[in-house]
Amino acid sequence: MQSDSQAAPARIALVQSKPRKGAYVENLAALRAVFAQLAALDAPPQLLVLPEAALTGYFLEGAVYESARSAERFGHELSSLWRDVAGQRPVEIVAGFYEVDNGSYYNSAIWLALDERETRILHVHRKLFLPTYGVFDEERFLSRGNRVQVFESPLLGATALLICEDVWHSMVPTIAALKGARSIVVPSAAPGRGIDGEGELVSVARWRELLRGIAMEHGCFVLYAGLAGFEGGKGMTGSSCAIGPDGTMLVQADADDACIVRAEIFLDDVEIARANLPLLGDLRAVLPDLLSDEELPRLRGRDDASGC
């Protein structure tokens, strides 16, 4: 639990990328220019968050097998890119990618920590909920992850990394918060729809309500990086944003183009938010009773759980 006061805010950059479909090498080169732009800022960000499928585009169908990389390779490519333009300047990088691991394919996101001496893969999250309905067809090509893990980011402290539909199931960010997460970082690719809203697509408004609700209920920061650009007529809705632990929208990008969204956050706002709205503490107290309800689906035994 981090409780010490923070002398300066943490500097975040959400990179709302607009990749060309399947053009990994070309997109990596474009990211190099973005990294150079960020590294040249007076106060360069300490954490970069890129969207889901940031360097390939989202709707790949069977081409996912051609674009997938191992986490180690993807991490090496990203870290090399940063070191090329920023030298040994420390940074943490989060990005979504299609992962291959021993013949299985996942929709994953990697969290890298680069310091003067080394690059570490702090975490790889494999998307739990693979939308396979309507316009989506993920589970035809990909395997599911099966764990919500909380890990220590040097910058943010206890953090969870979730992908897109993962956060539409309120249970998932709840588990992350119960496991100690103070920040939830969400790379995403959200095709926009719904034209009967007020001044924006309905799906954009729903995402915002959802993310603000997560932040407010659990008293945690939510950092959301959304993919931008059209993919075969389906427009990704960007709208990358940073939300404070009281649900305040700190900054949000427009839906429709590539950009860099900057945010500065005081992590000790979490203590304040949780003291003023202690829902997470209340849940901890009642959760054992809720989970012992015999009408709930039976929990799998450990032996039944499939490996990641």
Place this chain on the structure above:
Amino acid sequence: MLPVVDPPQRDAYATPKIDAAVAARWLVAFLRDECIGRRGIKNAVIGLSGGVDSAVTAYLCARALGPQNVHLIRMPYRLSSPASLEDAQLVIDALGAAGHTVDISAAVDGYLQYEPDADPRRRGNVLARTRMLVLFDQSVKFAALPIGTGNKTERLLGYFTWHADDTPPINPLGDLLKTQVWELARYLGVPTPIIEKAPSADLEANQTDEGDLGIRYPRADAILSSMLLGYRHEQLVARGFDAAEVTLVRGRVDGTHWKRHLPTTAMLTDTAINEFYLRPVDY
């Protein structure tokens, strides 16, 4: 180069926002419920100082109860600023409420003649307590409920006379900071000179609230807004507040908790009122 989207410039001293229309609607409902619904009292008496707090209270009561049921009492002392009387009259005229003037000079001097060495602070407290004595008596005369006018900033900073300004049984503005009262005043249409003049308790010549407090209201309100959420000194300074001002504001708040409570009663039994014997105020 990608375009960069930056958050709004962080301004620690940004004025705490309110939606004045929502606040006004809610406070009118509160006044109707407390006066008529809970107590069956249709009339209100308000001590009208010529300042913005009592003016806003008068406007809200006029909306809630009708101006014909609102009695606005001016209570000048012989050394009070004539401008205060004139500003109060602006409110009476604008609302069409009943205006009354009770000169408290004789009552105050009747006591203070025996205390010629009383300093300005003591004299100010005597004025405030005399005004509350008058207000409560006038409330009986008009079958009315006295309505408090104290705002959240002065309550937090302890800038009021205990058991005087804070005495009325209900207070519509007690959870609004001074800057929020100003915003509400603009929404309600309170005359501009009242909103724009320097706030003053008018207990001494040339006195101003901000001079007494040592800080401007907007700056105090911004600090209070964050402080009340639980931010510590170093967290406030990290967020851009001036350390000396934070110290000043916190010192005033911490030194006046007692003023925001009823008198401390020694507990001797297991039926001590408000300790063991507990009943809600509206039970």
